[in-house]
Amino acid sequence: MNDDALERELRAWYRAEIDDSVVAPADLRDDVRAIPALRLPVRRSGVGRRPTMLLIAAAVATTAVVGSALVGSGILRPTLPAPRPSDAAVIGPTPSAAASVVAVASPIASPTPTPILGGALILAALPHPGVRPCNTTEAPFDVVTIDPATGATTLLGTTASDCSVRMFDVHWAADRTKVLLLGRYGPNQLDLATVTDAGRGLPVVCCDLPAGADVWQGGGGGGQSWTVSPSGDRIAAVHTARSDVGDAIIVSDIDGGNVRRLGLPDGADARGGFAWSPDESTIAVPACRPCNTAQRGQPATADERWQLYLVPVDGSPVRLLLSSAAGKTAGQAAWAPDGSSLAVVVNECGAGETPPQCTIERVRSSLAVVDVASGAVRTIVSGTDLGKGLDIVDPSWAPDGRRIRFQVNDINSDRVTAYVVNADGSNLATVIDGRVVAWSPDGDWFLVDRGVSANAISIGPVDGGTVRELGSFTAVDW
Amino acid sequence: MAERRLVEAEAPTERGAAFLRLADQHLDSAYRLARAILRDAAEAQDATHDAFLQAWRKWPTLHDPAAFESWFDRILVNTCRNRLQAGTRRRATDISAEVSLRARDPFGPAIDRQVIGDAVSTLSPDHRVVVALRYFRDLPIDEIARRLGIPPGTVQSRLHYALKRLHAVIDAADAKGMAR
Numbered sequence: 001m002n003d004d005a006l007e008r009e010l011r012a013w014y015r016a017e018i019d020d021s022v023v024a025p026a027d028l029r030d031d032v033r034a035i036p037a038l039r040l041p042v043r044r045s046g047v048g049r050r051p052t053m054l055l056i057a058a059a060v061a062t063t064a065v066v067g068s069a070l071v072g073s074g075i076l077r078p079t080l081p082a083p084r085p086s087d088a089a090v091i092g093p094t095p096s097a098a099a100s101v102v103a104v105a106s107p108i109a110s111p112t113p114t115p116i117l118g119g120a121l122i123l124a125a126l127p128h129p130g131v132r133p134c135n136t137t138e139a140p141f142d143v144v145t146i147d148p149a150t151g152a153t154t155l156l157g158t159t160a161s162d163c164s165v166r167m168f169d170v171h172w173a174a175d176r177t178k179v180l181l182l183g184r185y186g187p188n189q190l191d192l193a194t195v196t197d198a199g200r201g202l203p204v205v206c207c208d209l210p211a212g213a214d215v216w217q218g219g220g221g222g223g224q225s226w227t228v229s230p231s232g233d234r235i236a237a238v239h240t241a242r243s244d245v246g247d248a249i250i251v252s253d254i255d256g257g258n259v260r261r262l263g264l265p266d267g268a269d270a271r272g273g274f275a276w277s278p279d280e281s282t283i284a285v286p287a288c289r290p291c292n293t294a295q296r297g298q299p300a301t302a303d304e305r306w307q308l309y310l311v312p313v314d315g316s317p318v319r320l321l322l323s324s325a326a327g328k329t330a331g332q333a334a335w336a337p338d339g340s341s342l343a344v345v346v347n348e349c350g351a352g353e354t355p356p357q358c359t360i361e362r363v364r365s366s367l368a369v370v371d372v373a374s375g376a377v378r379t380i381v382s383g384t385d386l387g388k389g390l391d392i393v394d395p396s397w398a399p400d401g402r403r404i405r406f407q408v409n410d411i412n413s414d415r416v417t418a419y420v421v422n423a424d425g426s427n428l429a430t431v432i433d434g435r436v437v438a439w440s441p442d443g444d445w446f447l448v449d450r451g452v453s454a455n456a457i458s459i460g461p462v463d464g465g466t467v468r469e470l471g472s473f474t475a476v477d478w
Numbered sequence: 479m480a481e482r483r484l485v486e487a488e489a490p491t492e493r494g495a496a497f498l499r500l501a502d503q504h505l506d507s508a509y510r511l512a513r514a515i516l517r518d519a520a521e522a523q524d525a526t527h528d529a530f531l532q533a534w535r536k537w538p539t540l541h542d543p544a545a546f547e548s549w550f551d552r553i554l555v556n557t558c559r560n561r562l563q564a565g566t567r568r569r570a571t572d573i574s575a576e577v578s579l580r581a582r583d584p585f586g587p588a589i590d591r592q593v594i595g596d597a598v599s600t601l602s603p604d605h606r607v608v609v610a611l612r613y614f615r616d617l618p619i620d621e622i623a624r625r626l627g628i629p630p631g632t633v634q635s636r637l638h639y640a641l642k643r644l645h646a647v648i649d650a651a652d653a654k655g656m657a658r
Contacts, residue, residue: 001645001648001649003641006641006644006645006648007613007641009594010594010598010609010613010644011613011614011616013591013594013595013598014514014610014613014614016591017513017514017517017591017595018510018513018514018614020510022506022509022510022513023506023509024505024506024508024509024523024526025509025519025523027523028505028509028523028526028527029502029505031527032501032505032526032527032530033498033501033502035497035501035530035531035534036493036494036497036498036534037494038531038534271627271629329629347631356623356629356630356631357620357630358631359634363631391631391635409635474563
């Protein structure tokens with residue numbers, strides 16, 4: 001059966017399964033009609049919450065007195081169980097009961113007696129076992145740390161049993177004293193919760209994205225349009241005006257305060273994966289300008305060109321770092337650890353084609369390094385190295401700045417392969433077949449989804465060796 | 479130039495009336511799309527409700543009521559996708575055992591409908607979404623790209639992968655003589 005026949009069968013199947021006689025059930029209609037009258041939970045943290053956020057970070061390092069303040073503020077549940085002996089045995093000395101809020105938090109940041117494989121514990125989320133799923137949202141989630149060497153897990157906490165958090169991503173803050181739990185309701189909301197100890201029931205601390213931020217999941221590998229800053233204190237998101245054009249970057253504190261709008265040049269449309277600089281002073285923003293908005297098969301409305309803008313977070317003028325030639329796109333920017341250069345994916349369309357209406361089988365994907373000071377561009381993995389139909393995604397730098405990792409989608413075989421290359425383009429090598437979901441802090445290990453079963457994650461060394469299964473997790477970070 | 483913003487033009491009760499007007503108009507088609515992606519009626523009902531709840535919360539970001547369908551579709555498909563992502567994904571398994579239990583109609587469609595359904599269920603969340611938007615909603619590639627906020631090339635790539643997967647699963651069933 002060829003594609004045309006399959007497409008006909010699919011359409012017929014959908015029509016047979018769900019024809020126009022299928023209508024929303026009466027109780028759904030009633031529930032939707034009742035929505036405007038609902039009192040929705042207040043999520044945005046007000047001014048009073050911000051000092052509490054700072055207290056959370058400070059509490060980890062200082063005094064147990066703050067713990068009672070955290071409880072009083074509603075951030076933590078008032079009754080906390082004493083740390084389990086097994087947890088204390090795994091993660092450090094048994095804390096005193098009075099200091100449980102703070103002391104149990106400290107093992108997240110304090111060093112263990114022996115070096116941790118990969119440089120730090122893995123962070124993960126998985127559905128809380130044995131709990132009936134919530135009616136309209138996901139089941140509560142356990143947030144755990146994982147010892148990379150042994151696979152042993154330590155429970156940090158469980159999200160609220162009132163089903164108010166829908167887990168999607170977990171992130172270590174850069175200093176690893178905070179864990180950010182990112183939940184999402186469709187594309188336009190980001191709920192954040194922070195946790196600094198092993199108390200049960202992690203409440204949502206804050207809140208919606210700032211007003212005016214309309215974000216979507218970029219997809220295609222590395223194209224998310226909201227990003228937490230390296231320190232975990234701020235968030236950036238693409239702002240859209242009419243017709244979903246990304247005309248600015250919105251930056252705010254992690255709780256939604258101090259919103260700042262950083263406008264892009266007129267006619268620019270930000271897509272394709274922006275990135276905070278390591279020092280958080282600048283956001284690298286790939287955008288088309290001008291942009292071709294024609295439907296497929298129609299004449300192009302513009303000779304689309306791609307630009308790489310450097311947008312200072314302090315509101316200083318935007319700088320154009322890179323401008324692509326005709327028929328090429330540039331996106332998925334990734335900063336080198338020292339901030340001196342950026343890795344960028346450049347996709348070249350087939351002859352005579354204008355982005356974004358490029359035939360995927362004719363696109364050649366390449367990886368370039370751009371010097372921030374001079375704007376000089378060096379191609380380190382060329383489209384001819386990889387061939388047509390091989391799509392580079394997710395570039396990232398090893399922490400020593402000497403190597404760049406990336407993944408390649410093969411549209412002809414449904415394979416995803418991770419690669420590593422020296423920053424000068426030498427020693428291009430495959431790492432693993434499968435989708436790498438996280439690299440270790442020391443750059444020597446990876447976590448990979450090999451598609452074996454739902455959410456199954458494996459761990460392996462970058463430079464070759466045994467890959468072993470770690471478990472099934474909804475989200476991971478390292 | 480000031481943007482026309484729906485929220486600024488309406489008092490709260492007017493906002494509620496505007497929301498209900500659009501929700502009533504689009505509820506059935508939204509539910510059908512959720513059914514097409516999730517297949518399970520109860521899941522689709524929950525996802526549809528969640529999506530309307532989010533639409534209400536994000537009402538100020540709807541800049542033009544004429545764009546409600548695409549704006550809301552984006553919320554809905556992401557809600558459905560997230561449900562698929564967080565749930566258990568079916569492995570690509572041999573479905574011939576299930577197919578063999580069903581009655582065979584020699585004058586029926588070229589491919590047993592259940593085979594198609596089972597094959598669709600083996601797709602990843604991303605692939606199920608693009609397949610539903612393309613073959614259930616009949617949207618062109620660029621409209622799908624706008625709904626999902628991804629480049630059209632990525633939509634094409636996902637459809638390409640999805641059809642390859644469907645071919646593989648259906649061919650496997652066919653080889654066992656169970657698909658027809």
